[in-house]
Amino acid sequence: SDEVESDSGNTYIVRSRTRLDDMGGMYFVQTCTCPARGDCRHRTAVLEMQHAEAIVDAQCGDPTGLDIVERTQ
Numbered sequence: 001s002d003e004v005e006s007d008s009g010n011t012y013i014v015r016s017r018t019r020l021d022d023m024g025g026m027y028f029v030q031t032c033t034c035p036a037r038g039d040c041r042h043r044t045a046v047l048e049m050q051h052a053e054a055i056v057d058a059q060c061g062d063p064t065g066l067d068i069v070e071r072t073q
Contacts, residue, residue: 002049014046016072021072028072047072064069 001015012034019029030043047069054065 001038002046004032004040004045007019010034012042026071028068 001011003013004009005011012032014030014032016028016030019027021027030046032040032042034040034042036042050065050072051069054069057063059067
């Protein structure tokens with residue numbers, strides 16, 4: 001889980017949970033403790049940070065992070 005401080009000064013927690021689709025494929029669902037319904041900018045910020053880190057890791061020879069980010073909803 002990641003802690004995200006919002007512009008209002010509140011801190012929210014974004015968690016990633018593993019799920020399986022009907023065909024047995026793994027994907028990840030993020031949830032946030034903020035009161036927003038549906039998509040929130042905290043989840044978007046965490047996903048963008050994870051994507052940037054995964055790109056750096058891929059450049060260093062570890063592509064697994066990009067695969068995880070691509071499977072995150």
